[in-house]
Amino acid sequence: MLQPSLPIYPVAGIRTIETAAMPTAKPPLMERAGRASAEEAVRLMIDRPGALLIACGPGNNGGDGFVMARHFLQAGRKVVVAFSGDTAKLPGDAKKSWEAWRDAGGETLSDLPAAPPEGWALVVDALFGIGLQRPITGRLADWIRALNALPGPRMSIDVPSGLCADTGRVLGVAFRATHTVTFIALKPGLLTLDGPDHCGELVVKRLDLDANSFLPAPGWEVRPALFADQFSPRRLNSHKGLFGDAVIIGGASGMCGAPLLAGRAALRAGAGRVFVGLLDPRAPAVDLVQPELMLRPAEQTLNEGHAIALGPGLGRDADASALLHQAVAGKHTLVLDADALNLVATDDALAGALTRRHAPVVLTPHPAEAARLLKVRADEVQANRLEAVLMLARRFDAHVVLKGNGSLIAHPDGRWLINRSGNPGMSAAGMGDVLTGLLAALLAQGWPIESAIIGAVHLHGSAADLLLAKGIGPIGMGASELPDAVRILLNQWVAQHQRP
Numbered sequence: 001m002l003q004p005s006l007p008i009y010p011v012a013g014i015r016t017i018e019t020a021a022m023p024t025a026k027p028p029l030m031e032r033a034g035r036a037s038a039e040e041a042v043r044l045m046i047d048r049p050g051a052l053l054i055a056c057g058p059g060n061n062g063g064d065g066f067v068m069a070r071h072f073l074q075a076g077r078k079v080v081v082a083f084s085g086d087t088a089k090l091p092g093d094a095k096k097s098w099e100a101w102r103d104a105g106g107e108t109l110s111d112l113p114a115a116p117p118e119g120w121a122l123v124v125d126a127l128f129g130i131g132l133q134r135p136i137t138g139r140l141a142d143w144i145r146a147l148n149a150l151p152g153p154r155m156s157i158d159v160p161s162g163l164c165a166d167t168g169r170v171l172g173v174a175f176r177a178t179h180t181v182t183f184i185a186l187k188p189g190l191l192t193l194d195g196p197d198h199c200g201e202l203v204v205k206r207l208d209l210d211a212n213s214f215l216p217a218p219g220w221e222v223r224p225a226l227f228a229d230q231f232s233p234r235r236l237n238s239h240k241g242l243f244g245d246a247v248i249i250g251g252a253s254g255m256c257g258a259p260l261l262a263g264r265a266a267l268r269a270g271a272g273r274v275f276v277g278l279l280d281p282r283a284p285a286v287d288l289v290q291p292e293l294m295l296r297p298a299e300q301t302l303n304e305g306h307a308i309a310l311g312p313g314l315g316r317d318a319d320a321s322a323l324l325h326q327a328v329a330g331k332h333t334l335v336l337d338a339d340a341l342n343l344v345a346t347d348d349a350l351a352g353a354l355t356r357r358h359a360p361v362v363l364t365p366h367p368a369e370a371a372r373l374l375k376v377r378a379d380e381v382q383a384n385r386l387e388a389v390l391m392l393a394r395r396f397d398a399h400v401v402l403k404g405n406g407s408l409i410a411h412p413d414g415r416w417l418i419n420r421s422g423n424p425g426m427s428a429a430g431m432g433d434v435l436t437g438l439l440a441a442l443l444a445q446g447w448p449i450e451s452a453i454i455g456a457v458h459l460h461g462s463a464a465d466l467l468l469a470k471g472i473g474p475i476g477m478g479a480s481e482l483p484d485a486v487r488i489l490l491n492q493w494v495a496q497h498q499r500p
Contacts, residue, residue, distance in 0.1 A: 002225040002497065006204060007217030008186040008418060010166050010386075011130045017184055017214040029207055030060065030093045033183050034067020036205035037157050040181040041068065041122055044153050048121040051078035055112065055147060057127035057140070057161065058085030063094025064157050065126025066101040073106050082109045084127070084140055112146055123147055123154045125175040127161035130187060135172030136162045148176050156180040159190060160198040167384045168193030168406065179203070185211045186221060188386050191418045192406025219386075222409070222419040222458045224493055227451040230442075231497035243272035244444030245305035248312065248437060249298050249327070250338070251278035252320060255313030258338070258433045261479055262312045263293045265437030268483035269459070269490060271444045277301030279319060298323055307333035307443035311340035312433040321347065328353050333443060335362045337436045338369070345372035354396055360449050361398040364435060370402055390416060399453055403432065407457055417454060422461030423468050430479030435460045438486065462489050 009017070022029060045052065054069050056062035062083065072079040087098055087108075102108070125147060127140060136144065144162060147154065154177050159165045162174030168189040178200040182190060184207055189195045211217065220226070246266040250259040256278055263276040267290060276287075277298035287293045302308065302323075310327055314320045316339050324343050327334060328350060334357075336344065341363060344351050354361060363373070370388055371378040374395070381388040381402075389402040393410035402408045409417045438460055442452035463485035467473055472481060 002228050002493075003223055005223045005226050006186050006221045007211055008188055008191070008219035008221060009184070009211065009215070009217060010188055013215055013218065014130060014184055014187065017209065017211050020214045021209055028093060030063050030097055031067055032207040033064045033158070033205070034097065035071060036183070036207060037064060037068040037124070037155075037181050038071040040179070040203055040205070041072075041124065041155060044155060044179055045121045048152070050118050050121040051080055051116060052122040052124060053080050053082065053113070053115075053120045054124040055127055055143060056081060056083045058089065059129060059131065060091055060094050061126050061129030061157055061161070063090065063097040064129075065124060066094070066097040068124065068126070068157070069106055070097075070101045070104050073101070073104055079106075080109065080113055081106060082112050082143075084110070084143060112143055115150060119152055120150060121152070123150050123152065125154065125156040125161050125177060127175070129158045130165040132162070132164070132171060136174075137172055141173045144173050144175050153178045154200075156199070158182050159187065163189055163195060163198050165189040167386070168195035169383060170194050170198070174198050176200075181205055183207055184209055185217070188219065188418060191221070191420055192385050192404070192408060193382060194405075196405060196420075219416045219418065222417050222421075222454045224458065227447070227455040227458075228493075228497050230447050230451055230455065231494045233494055233498055240272035243270055244446060246271035246274045246437070246440040246444040247277065247301050247305040247308045248274070248440055249277040249301055249308060249310045249323065250312035250314040251276070251280055251283055251298070252313055252315030252317070253280045253282070255315065256280055256283050258313030258430065260287055260290070260293070261430045261433040262309065262437030262440065263287070264290045264480070265434040265483045265486060266441035266444070267292055268487040269438050269441035269456075271441040274441075275301045275304045279315065279323070299326075302327060302330065305332070305444055306446075307335060307440060309335035309337065309436045309440040311335075311337035312436055314339035314343075316343055316346075321350075325350060325353070328357060331359050333360045333362070333449065335364065335436060335439045335443070337364045337432055341365050341369045342372060345369070345375075351396070354398070361396065362401070362439060362449070362453060363392060363396060363398050364401040364403065364432065364439070365392070366403045366432065386416065390414065399449065401435075401453065401457055403435070407461070409453055409457060411450065419454070419457045419461060421458050422464050423474050425468055425473030425475070425477030426461070426464045428477060428479060431460075431482070434479050434482050437483075459486055459489060
């Protein structure tokens with residue numbers, strides 16, 4: 001069975017839900033969070049004897065840690081608590097949690113203790129939660145560095161301390177968890193930029209709350225369940241005309257490999273026919289690796305198919321610009337990547353025409369391309385990836401995929417999603433061309449545009465994950481290796497969806 005998609009809320013949304021739920025929450029939310037953390041910790045320590053260390057901070061995240069410590073103490077497990085702060089200045093609920101820990105016989109250390117000879121069974125980070133706004137410095141920064149150096153499993157409560165829950169940025173220094181238990185719902189910063197590197201395995205504990213009943217979720221995690229209505233098995237009475245014509249245009253001099261990669265991916269993703277339009281007048285007439293591809297001069301492919309993908313190896317000369325102007329003036333659904341995006345970024349007339357189109361547009365920039373489109377620096381895009389992708393969707397009235405660790409998808413109406421599939425093996429030339437080919441193929445087969453976008457992005461990353469599971473990568477994983485994995489996965493998903 002396909003796992004359902006999970007909602008994602010920024011910090012402001014989580015705060016709204018907490019405020020609405022707190023007055024009637026029995027037991028209180030902090031008690032639920034501490035207990036949920038203890039339950040997850042038991043799973044991590046099932047075969048690890050010895051003491052656990054919980055490092056508590058001066059806010060409510062520390063309060064969660066005190067609740068967790070009390071549960072272990074009452075269960076007879078050796079637990080050591082280190083607290084950096086003044087108990088008199090703890091927030092109300094956190095102070096009550098500390099008092100309950102103290103009254104149960106718990107002791108609180110003011111410094112990190114030395115690890116026992118056998119090491120800690122588990123190290124728990126309860127220093128800072130989702131409310132952190134400024135970089136961690138001084139003593140607590142030293143604590144985090146010391147905790148990161150400890151061997152064995154390390155668990156964060158709600159969010160790794162030092163990680164911005166909205167953006168995934170590291171604020172000074174951040175705890176590197178092997179496991180993170182987060183509460184109520186996912187947060188954007190756990191899923192993108194540096195978040196996945198610091199979260200480790202991520203588990204959501206809802207605390208018996210239905211977040212969507214308090215506040216409709218603004219964002220969602222991408223999972224196959226979101227596009228499973230496209231998983232229909234093919235009838236025996238089928239022919240290639242039923243599965244559409246995918247069109248990919250690019251391939252300036254010296255760059256024909258990019259559209260060929262995209263075309264090969266489109267074939268493996270099920271397009272009935274694939275047209276590859278090449279700008280280079282000396283381009284090959286046939287792809288000897290994939291002779292099914294129909295290679296054409298670029299201008300001859302502008303009227304083929306339902307959707308056109310432009311950009312792989314397109315170049316930025318006058319011919320490329322003229323071709324893109326012609327495509328934007330047409331009525332096809334457009335997928336723009338690579339140099340097509342760079343041309344839009346430097347041509348205000350082209351950008352304006354793109355925004356005024358009636359037919360749909362999909363933009364698939366990496367952070368540097370997004371920065372050119374927004375006329376900012378790439379590090380500004382990375383500082384708040386969610387804000388950047390939403391800004392692009394509004395500015396160009398387009399569907400946008402901001403590629404990277406935790407690719408973000410934004411629709412023109414402001415809805416957004418984050419994709420978690422993929423791995424570092426995708427940090428290689430040609431991977432974006434493969435994604436362009438997948439988009440072209442799914443659109444050619446008649447997938448609705450939103451399903452095609454999230455389906456292509458998730459399939460792209462999942463194919464790389466399948467290769468990784470087979471020992472192919474992450475080092476040395478090549479874009480040309482992805483299409484075969486795409487075919488395997490897509491057929492598996494269709495078969496699984498149809499299974500009783």
